[in-house]
Amino acid sequence: MALTLYNTLTRRKEPFAPLNPPYVGMYVCGPTVYGDPHLGHARAAITFDVLYRYLTFLGYKVRYVRNITDVGHLEGDADEGEDKVLKRARLEKVEPIEIAQRYTALYHKAMDALNVLRPSIEPTATGHIPQQIAMIKQILERGYAYEVNGSVYLDVERYRQDFPYGILSGRNVEELLAGSRELEGQAEKRHPWDFALWKRAEPTHLMQWDSPWGRGYPGWHIECSAMSTHYLGVPFDIHGGGLDLVFPHHEAEIAQAHACYGEAAQYQARFWIHNNLVTIEGQKMSKSLGNFITIEEVFSGRHPKLSRGYPPMALRFLVLQAHYRSTLDFSEEALGAAYRAYLRLMNAYRRLGKVRPHMYSTFPVEAWREKVFAHLNDDLNTAAALALFFEQVDDILKLYRGEAFLTVEDLEKLRQTWREVLFDIMGLLPPQQVEWERWERLVNTLVQLRRQARSEKNFPLADFLRDELQRAGVKLLDFPDETLWEMQE
RNA sequence: GGCGACGUGGCCGAGCGGUUAGGCACGGGUCUGCAAAACCCUUUACGGGAGUUCGAAUCUCCCCGUCGCCUCCA
Known part of the structure; x- marks a missing residue:
């Protein structure tokens, strides 16, 4: 049974097959580094970490690219407003790169604690300005963009003559127009739904680069198109990210890829995969609602909603206990339950190591192993796979106490499955026991x-x-x- | 308003037409010096209504409710 994954592009589960086996190219939208990493970052990172680990386990040679956004995304509406990294830098009276470096370091620290593997390549937006400019030039030359006063916009109307727009997010431009608001500062654009590829910078703007259109900085979608195709080609196998990025970010990426590379881009990626969001008491976690919880706060317990700190694996286990396409409602009760469940599993694993083999087996290990992988293959259903491990916990005590038996071969296969699935694929770590x-x-x-x-x-x-x-x-x-x-x- | 997701037992959460998902918490019993664990038992859900079907939590329709996207966000 082969791995199937839900593809947002087709709204169906599809069998996964790489474009150039055994190589797999996977790009995931990483964090914008202007604030502390939070539960949402944790869930996204863990979700794609499991996918990365599983693809690797299946024998694919995976090139996993996850970017760091250190410039470009604007605060607030439309095209005006301020780059979030810049704003933070101004508030703290430091260089933008100091902000980016600090929060990148915090992100890495949190991810390491959660045992999230580093990607193969972790490119930054500011480190790939030439690639972004080259892509914009190509889009201009092909006639899908226009320049106004040193800024360049993607001409969605022109683009739509040759390519469909809105496939990924399931909407059409007429609806967008109906729903879009007339905003200040859009005078430059021919149509409200056009989006910037390059923005002219005022002299006081802290981050700016030379370009064929004068001093400026890149638009807030081009970095991912430029970096993903630079390292993975077009199209590549998997593009991932949070569900909230489907529109407009990923829709814009697809448009940019087609505008630059034409039909050959084929929606930029074969599989578009999106993890669902973390909610707090049923509400989306967001800074504007003031209900976000950082990863560090979970570890330290320093948050009004938490009575104590929890180790990283408690959080990782909580994430794994839900399917990645379901919303995950966070609460201390759920986190504590996940932690206790995790410990129970780890204790059983430790005990499994001490079971002695027997002449015959009273338990069908192979069939059980196949069920576990059937769940993983079914769109990465870690929750259902974990349930099968819990059903083993009582049996392991029986094995240990000589009330059930396994042959040497079955025992090794059972241990191997625990190791492979729990540690290698799901990325759990044994409890941090001292010596x-x-x-x-x-x-x-x-x-x-x-x-x-x-x-x-x-x-x-x-x-x-x-x-x-x-x-x-x-x-x-x-x-x-x-x-x-x-x-x- | 448009697009989409979802409503499962005290809580979290699988489920994709037909056997107990699972976890956490709870109650009773056996056992125990007392406990815990283990074992046994109890608890047995699917927002509401109609329909399809031999049979639906699972399919269809309607209604109610929650949430997300349509602005930056994982």
Whole structure:
């Protein structure tokens, strides 16, 4: 059974096949680095991290490009207003690049903690101005754009004569026109829905470059078209991003690619994949609503909605427990539940490592493994795949206690599946236990001591040891013949 | 207004025509020095209405409600 993915372009699940096997080109819209990374960044990054990991696991040679936007997107409506990076720089009285560097570093730090792999290439918009200018020149030469006072706009009306516009987001220009507002500062544009490829810069503008049209800076969609096609060619296999980027950003990218490369661009990418958003109490998380939560706040617990901090894997697990195309409603209750569920799985994995093989198997490992991968292949349904692992937890205790059995081969296959799916593909990490081996020996000693105390009916001592272990995050499981233990926090 | 998504048991969340999803939390029992764990049991949902079907949470239609996009946003 092959991997199928939901393609926003066709609104269907389609079997995935690379254009040039075994190579896969994947481009994902990364963050605009002007603020702290938040839950939305985490979800998007984790979603495409899993896709990247899975494609790699399947044997594809993946070139994964995820950009850093450090210039271009404007604050507020239409074409006026201020670049967000610039605004932040002005407010903090530092160079724009300092803002970009600082928040890029914070983004990397958060992603590393969440065990999100770095992309193969992480290009910045400011580092690819020549590529953007070249693309704009090509679009002008082909007649799909016009220049006004040092700014260049994509001529959507002209473009529509040769290509459909609005396929990805399922809308047509007439509707857009009906819904669009007449805004200040649009006098330069021939039509309200035209969008800027290049903007003339005032002398005081902090970031500006030379161009054939004078000093200026790039429009807010061209960077992704330029960088993705520069590194991956046109068309490439997969373009990803958050659902909120479908329109206008990705629609504009498709238009730019067609305008530059013609029919050959074929919608720029074969698969357009979008992760759904994170909501807070049913509402979209956004700065304007004042309800956004940063990744660091989840880790530290320093947020009004949180009573304590949670480790990175709690957040990663929460994301994995929902399908990426569903909205994910965030709450401390959900996060805490995810964390406990994650620990339960990790304890079972640790115990699985100590199971001894038997002459025969009482459990169909291969069939189970196939079900797991069937879920992953079904548009990356990590939630359903994880459910199958939970169904294993009780069985693993039985295996460990000699109430169920597996042959050497089946046992290895089971362990392999846990490793591959949980760690390699889903990108989970075992709990951050300090020096696990020594810790384990120490705990075992205390557990033995308690067993002895109990056998001598020295219950005060036995309970003291149990309580102290509990406080250290060690939960005891008493069986008549032995005492097992597992980590809680 | 246009486009789109969704409404599942206390909470989170799979589900794509027919066997218990799963997680978290809760109750009862067995067990236990007391607990926890384990085991057993209880709980058994699908916004409302109509329709298709032998059979629908799953398909169709209508209604109600929530949310997203149409402006920067993952």
